[in-house]
Amino acid sequence: MEYKPSRIEQKWQTKWQESNAFEPSDDKTLPKKYILSMFPYPSGRIHMGHVRNYTISDAISRHYRKAGFNVLHPMGWDSFGMPAENAAIKHKLHPKKWTYENIDYMRQELATLGLSFARTREFATSDPLYTKFEQEFIIRMFEEGLLYEKIQSVNWCETCHTVLANEQVIEGCCWRCDNEVELREMPGYYIAITKYAQELLDDLKKLEEGWPKQVLTMQENWIGRSEGLAFTLTLSEASIEKTEGEITSFDVFTTRPDTIYGVSYTALAPEHPIVKLLLDKNLLSEEKIAAIRAMQNMPEVERATSEKEGVDLELHVIHPLTGAEIPVWVANFVLAGYGGGAVMAVPAHDQRDYEFAAKYGLPVKEVIASDKSQLDKEAYTLEGVLVNSGEFDGMKNSKAKREIIKLFELKGIGKKQVNYKLRDWGISRQRYWGAPIPFIHCPSCGLVPEKIENLPVTLPDDVEITGEGNPLDKHPTWKQCSCPRCGGDATRETDTMDTFVQSSWYFLRYCSPNPEDVPFHREDVDYWMSVDQYVGGIEHAILHLLYARFFTKALRDLGYINIDEPFANLLTQGMVLKDGSKMSKSKGNTVDPDKLIEKYGADTARLFILFAAPPQKELEWNDSAVEGAFKFIKRLVDRSGNITVKSLPEIDHQSLSKEEKTARKKVYEALIRSNEIYNTRSFTFNTVIAATMEALNALNQQNNPLVWSEGYYVLLHILEPVIPHICWELSEHYFDLKNFAQIDIPEEVLEEDSIVLAVTINGKKRDEIEVSKETPKEEILEAAKVQCAKWLEGKSIVKEIYVPGKLVNLVVK
């Protein structure tokens, strides 16, 4: 049989489509698997990352279908976002037109891969129907106090009169006009994800089985729980006078209360109210004011990498235990949003404080004894015993932490506090192509949500996207409205939502085929959720996956659903690289999936991408390896002529030749390997494919027609998830598709008469011995010694190690 992929692939894609082959059953008594890959942003064309993502989830889906599960494997489009506006700016295309044309094109591209999607559930997040329910959720969150407005700091380009995303700031300048970017404060909407910080942290335990450890660790560190002491520092009399009595104290948080006697200065964030007051009242020299303004203008990312800098604010606070006067500084490394934006600095026992103190000549006071006098070089941050700490001298610092907190609580001057790194989620974007935030500003009623029956609040089509200003704000009439509460003239909110909001609940919408009256049917969600296998890029390890986890919990508490976690199992795939770096248009190192499919067919593309590397790893593109994948399929087709029995044949194993036995063994080993990668969820398809190649090579070493037939029966079953078109073609022809079901493993095939043991001397391999399975340890050791006599000459054996089934190690002197 000649292998013509295009004809075969078209045939099966048409058949699958016409029979709606991959739509799940409505029968909710069936065991289910919800297999989900992260939906694509419709950027214009699919790229190799998509091919990889959807091939992986497709292979998993196909496997579970054959194993008897009701499988949901949906697809949709994450269609709001900046690139549509960038295209509008560059090519004067309307974001909507650009987006939906891209979707139509990419849907066709994906279809040529033979992916087994449930088609009735497809949607784009920019569809007004999707926006409608999302706005409903946002309003419900507002009503429950989960959404609020506050002042935020954003990147602002004065030339373009627009807010810039971090990505649009290139070396501190605007991507369009190269003007220097400044920070500007404006109101924005926040979702109170921090209310769920503890649950998000605790529930990571529920994911230990199903999620990569790496991702759990990243999320744990991101949430960043820490326990410590919160207390108030009071300004000295003279300092209070200086601020004209407006400020008398401020709060600090520390995780190291045990070092409190070592405080030699305190540091405030550049955004701290005290700093603002000093600037407003002009209480510092011009030089200092300029330095502070420079700090305030530096975005946080940049502050993180720049050198530590500070300014002496010429104020003092009183040490709560010693009564000593301590100077107050402003420092660029203190974060405004964490622990009150103020820290107590202990240079002797914190490296960052140490460096700052060294730079500005502030005292270093040792309060935890260190062995060497290393404080000349760096801070001592390990455990130890307290010194120079009054009544706490001689106490272990771990105990002192607790005791000092107790003392503060007893005196009523501080308390134990739990802090999280996690911050509330700012969802405001000053852009056009997003879901409008459904609120109205009324001069008399204040902030009022839109009425639910008026949803969705949709985008106006008649806008011009220029990159200057905010299109919704600039629109002549769109924002004019009447207040839903009092009916008076009011203004519509012109901010749209962060696109992470859409990707935080799309998996729920898939559970029902696009209902119009509800976001999803409760009984569908109860049946399909949680997602049994989520597949997507490692780059989403924190933000998307954390927001989706949060949203699930929030919707649960709003009464919409009844689950705690959305994704039971997670597979994070590596990126597709070429010439060592990420494929991207700007680097000109892309490989077009369409061309690949046209030349070799979808099966080859799928086989290559699954064979080239384990899914978790980065995948380096290699043109000639694609050729190799194609050759394997051709060989598979060519050898199929050896099939003579159109079912699973009965074989008398004992009567077979050595080659025939080996061939059968390799075939079933491949099946075992295949079952294993799904059962352990390692999904290392590369090893299964290698095993099927070994099996085909072994089949080729013999010519028993029964062994050939059995081999194909099993191999086509194993390979179907990877190269579905050709497997369906061959299986239909030879086996009536009956091999696409569970296959039992005949035990006798795997049995071995003898085993080969390595003989190592001092851990170095010297020889091998073949022994029967029942040979006792003593005999094996004796045989090893005889066989390796030449290595043992003149030496004495000190130790003999026998690892059953593996090796013998003789330790000699």
Next chain:
RNA sequence: GCCUGGGUGGUGAAAUUGGUAGACACGUCGGAUUCAAAAUCCGAUGGCAGCGAUGCCGUGCCGGUUCGAGUCCGGCCCUAGGUACCA
């Protein structure tokens, strides 16, 4: 800067999780087939030395634990992803 990964032949990788390093492929070389080429098939292929049996070296670098380390521990280098200086 911080958090989390990764580093094994010319290349992609495998290694039953502490037990024979390099399975399976790609590439290269040699051979068969062919008028010739393509396709296909067979064989060799970690490095160095040797005609050879064989020997020595070898999993980013330095050190450690162990009878035995790609795998565990400490330190470093390079690299990728994330990012909000986390007190």
